[in-house]
Amino acid sequence: MSNSQALTKSALWDWLTTVDHKKIGIMYLVAGAFFFALGGLEAMLIRIQLMFPESNFVSAQAFNELITMHGTTMIFLAAMPLLFGLMNFIVPLQIGARDVAFPFLNSLGFWLFLSGGILLNLSWFFGGAPDAGWTAYVPLSSAEYASTGLDYYVLGLQISGAGTLIGGINFLVTIITMRAPGMTMMKMPLFTWSSFVASALILFAFPALTVGLFLLMFERLFGANYFIVEAGGNVVIWQHLFWIFGHPEVYILVLPAFGIFSEVLSTFSKKRLFGYSAMVFATLIIGFLGFMVWAHHMFTVGMGPVANAIFAVATMAIAVPTGIKIFNWLLTIWGGRIKFTTANLFALGFIPSFVLGGVTGVMLATSAANYQFHDTYFVVAHFHYVIIGGVVFGLFAGTFYWWPKIFGYMLNETLGKWFFWLFLFGFHLTFFVQHFLGLMGMPRRVASYLDGQGLNDLNFISTIGAFFMAVAFILLLVNIFVSRNDKAVADPWDGRTLEWATPTPVPEYNFAQTPVARELDALWYEKMQGNKKMPVAEPLGDIHMPNGSILPVIMSIGLFIASFGFIYHTYWISVVGLGITLGCMVVRSVKEDHGYHIPVEEIQQDKEVG
Amino acid sequence: MKQLGRLLPLSALLLLLAGCGEVNLSALDPQGPVAEMQLSLIKLSLYIMIIVIVVVFVIFAIALIRFREKPGDTHIPKQVEGSKTLEIIWTTIPVILLLILAIPNVMDTFTLANVEADENSITVNVTAHQFWWEFEYPDHDIVAGQDMYIPTNTKILVNLEASDVMHSFWVPALAGKQDNVPGITNEMWLEASHPGVYKGKCTELCGEGHWLMDFRVISVERDVFDKWATNMIGPEQEPASQLAETGREVFQASCIGCHAVGGVGGNPASGGPDLTNFGEREVIAGFLEFNEENLEKWLRYPAETKPGNKMPPFNHLNEDDMKALIEYMKGLKVLD
Structure with missing residues (x-):
């Protein structure tokens, strides 16, 4: 074996077995970006089909599969992992920790997500993708009306959902227990705070999805009757379970994005976040109210006027803390020295874009009017304003902001600004007109629309906008490629928080000596005090690190295999697959693993090089 | 300028709200009291939201213009912690705005749920x-x-x-x-x-x-x-011509098991729509323009015409039978 082969093999092994939060973060980002591109491709096919009336670009069946997979992919396999990627890489650095609380679980969470995501997408090649919408309402998703695609949906989401739940618990424990000395909860950076609240939402929301998926799985695979009306079942229960998960999910996505905006706006205005404690409490209140409003997705399902009125008012209430956040951001840039970097352009572009999505949210919360909006393109426009204007803008802001820290080089600013303007323009062109399409009588999830209903022009405009977004995304990929030699310094943006106190590339152990956080924006505080370095809490010494492990990969493969057994009703395969996973759990439990120590000499050496 | 550009879509929105889309399909052109009530609620919510949008956009635009970094500027801005007064203001005003919307909404929600019969209903x-x-x-x-x-x-x-x-x-x-x-x-x-x-x-x-x-x-x-x-209620009118009479025989042999006419035939469990007044429809199968060509296409190739529907194909009918059947179906009217 040649030397280079040996090197590749060991590099591959290193990535498969790593429990380093930074490497796991990068793997989340790469996998998330892949699924983002896939979901984007599906979106383009959808918009091409809807460009002209009565089009036959794809069949109605294929269209239903495309919309289902677009939604499912973008939420579960793109937005969540991309946020998890940033959270994984950044949160431990921001709190001055050497890793997350449970490095092994962190790795397991990633591999479960990936195997669930791959499983779900394999449905394209084995009898067709799921076709009941990302919400998979019964009875359309039941065994009687949907083929194996829905089994892939149920099992794929179950596995990746377990990964998400594990990840959420891990972040909660990490943030509670591993903050650097001096960093009280009320001195944590906003991104860490919002990651914390989002993780708490994951902890309480995902079990509802798990339960729903289990019921659907048992019904589809083993003939249970939870949702079968003739057998005494009730189809609305699925919707409740789905949205008890599904609504908090919106906040699981958007709160970390809010955190990113808070960091970026503050850094590039050279001002501390205005109303920090108000921001923290607004985040907590949004997280709490997020659990009280799920039924606003179900105003037309027949809950009656009392429930509808209560959920309408509760939903409107969320506008208050969200408004508090918007005004605090405005006051953060007010009086600052605003630098228009690409990261900041996305953060600034977010404010008007998200406000438009927010106000349509209040309009939708108006239950009596919602009967007109519900399940039309008005809703499609609204949630894309929230998810793209909020979450995706946040991801792009975070990407440009943290890219130098994560990947060690600067993304090109000129290309970045082209990317921003094309994306912003394309985004509004695509989705603004959809508000009107909905009110003009276009239901959502229609595979096409008849000519002569006055819907042609706006659909055409919407598709043109989608092409702008696609071109913009390609520019981002070009940027990532052509900028790769532009080495980054440790603190390129004159940062305020602890991640910018680490060298670039960040060493395996993050901080040679655990820093002491004396104030909010700990690094900025030291800079203003004239200190070149963070004060430290410990002398230089050996650093205890966790060992890597291949078990998470094998455990995920075990569940992957078991799923195929379930989908094709060949249960011995499931037994084998589950056996592999359980076996790994036993091995993990009984094997002693004390980790290893990085000797102080090596750290000393790194320091001198750095 | 940027600010004006951002407001453009808003004015377009108002224009569009004035009436747009196909009459009798659009929620923006209500033809009855329920849709009217809903549109006025939509308008109320929109007006309130426009207030919010304008306030945010104006503050945003001013901040961008006044506080952008000028060349050579290296000053460190004042690190402001926050302001209790401002927090109270932007908590209270939205609450008031939402109340203005929430109260009529709750009233309308109950009005719309009132399904009590009156003497005419x-x-x-x-x-x-x-x-x-x-x-x-x-x-x-x-x-x-x-x-x-x-x-x-x-x-x-x-x-x-x-x-x-x-x-x-x-x-x-x-x-x-x-x-x-x-x-x-x-x-x-x-x-x-x-x-x-x-x-x-x-x-x-x-x-x-x-x-x-x-x-x-x-x-x-x-x-x-x-x-x-x-x-x-039926019974159906006698067919107007010999051809239609033949068509009726074809219908009774092929169609009546699923489709009722004049109260006869059909199948509540797995049947298709009642066809008593089929001749008075604007469209076939919910969407095809009503003409002989489309009707024949629908009868011969229903699966290709409207994917997923349950009607079996009647491509085995010969030309004469098909003509007769179409003639008969065109004559199924109750308002003549």
Whole structure:
């Protein structure tokens, strides 16, 4: 074996077995970006089909599969992992920790997500993708009306959902227990705070999805009757379970994005976040109210006027803390020295874009009017304003902001600004007109629309906008490629928080000596005090690190295999697959693993090089 | 300038709200009290939201212009912690704005849920099937397919049911939607202020044919409605020609097992729409323009014409039988 082969093999092994939060973060980002591109491709096919009336670009069946997979992919396999990627890489650095609380679980969470995501997408090649919408309402998703695609949906989401739940618990424990000395909860950076609240939402929301998926799985695979009306079942229960998960999910996505905006706006205005404690409490209140409003997705399902009125008012209430956040951001840039970097352009572009999505949210919360909006393109426009204007803008802001820290080089600013303007323009062109399409009588999830209903022009405009977004995304990929030699310094943006106190590339152990956080924006505080370095809490010494492990990969493969057994009703395969996973759990439990120590000499050496 | 550019879409929005989309399909052009109530609520919410949008956009634009970094500027801005007064202001004002919206909304929500009958009201039981609509009039003992006839200026109490998967009943120009849920009966009401033909759509993803699951609500004067209801009961009129008579025989041999005419035939469990007044439809199968060519296409190739529907193909009929059948079906009328 040649030397280079040996090197590749060991590099591959290193990535498969790593429990380093930074490497796991990068793997989340790469996998998330892949699924983002896939979901984007599906979106383009959808918009091409809807460009002209009565089009036959794809069949109605294929269209239903495309919309289902677009939604499912973008939420579960793109937005969540991309946020998890940033959270994984950044949160431990921001709190001055050497890793997350449970490095092994962190790795397991990633591999479960990936195997669930791959499983779900394999449905394209084995009898067709799921076709009941990302919400998979019964009875359309039941065994009687949907083929194996829905089994892939149920099992794929179950596995990746377990990964998400594990990840959420891990972040909660990490943030509670591993903050650097001096960093009280009320001195944590906003991104860490919002990651914390989002993780708490994951902890309480995902079990509802798990339960729903289990019921659907048992019904589809083993003939249970939870949702079968003739057998005494009730189809609305699925919707409740789905949205008890599904609504908090919106906040699981958007709160970390809010955190990113808070960091970026503050850094590039050279001002501390205005109303920090108000921001923290607004985040907590949004997280709490997020659990009280799920039924606003179900105003037309027949809950009656009392429930509808209560959920309408509760939903409107969320506008208050969200408004508090918007005004605090405005006051953060007010009086600052605003630098228009690409990261900041996305953060600034977010404010008007998200406000438009927010106000349509209040309009939708108006239950009596919602009967007109519900399940039309008005809703499609609204949630894309929230998810793209909020979450995706946040991801792009975070990407440009943290890219130098994560990947060690600067993304090109000129290309970045082209990317921003094309994306912003394309985004509004695509989705603004959809508000009107909905009110003009276009239901959502229609595979096409008849000519002569006055819907042609706006659909055409919407598709043109989608092409702008696609071109913009390609520019981002070009940027990532052509900028790769532009080495980054440790603190390129004159940062305020602890991640910018680490060298670039960040060493395996993050901080040679655990820093002491004396104030909010700990690094900025030291800079203003004239200190070149963070004060430290410990002398230089050996650093205890966790060992890597291949078990998470094998455990995920075990569940992957078991799923195929379930989908094709060949249960011995499931037994084998589950056996592999359980076996790994036993091995993990009984094997002693004390980790290893990085000797102080090596750290000393790194320091001198750095 | 940037600020003006951002406001452009807003003014476009107001223009559009003034009336847009196809008449009798658009929720922006209401034709009855329910849709009117909903549009006025939509407008109220929009006006309140425009206040919010303008305030945010103005502060935003001023901040961007005044506080952008000028060349050579290296000053460190004052690190402001926050302001209690401001926090109170931007908490209280939104609460007031929301109350202005929430109160009429709660009132309207209860008004729309009031499905009590009055002396004139008519009840229609709407059952949604993949991918067509059945309208049963329990007071009149009739069943109609695809076209829902209602008398003008009359409160119509609608009971919604579904026979297979979930669907949703939406007639934008008359009323917002409610879902057809298997195993549950949902209630709503609507009313048309003028005679007219209003387009209805299924708004809950229900399978391949979802996008073609359209229907019509046809509002007619009371006397026309009474005539319609009387004639729908049957028996059907005698065919007008020899050809139609032959067509009737073809129909009775091939179609009547699933499709009732004049109260005869059909199959409640797995049948298709009642065809008693088929000759008076605007469209075939919910979407095809009504002409002989399309009718033949539909009868011969239903699966290709409307994917996912359950009608078997009748491509085995010979030319003569097909002609006769079409002639007969065109003559199925109750309002002549």
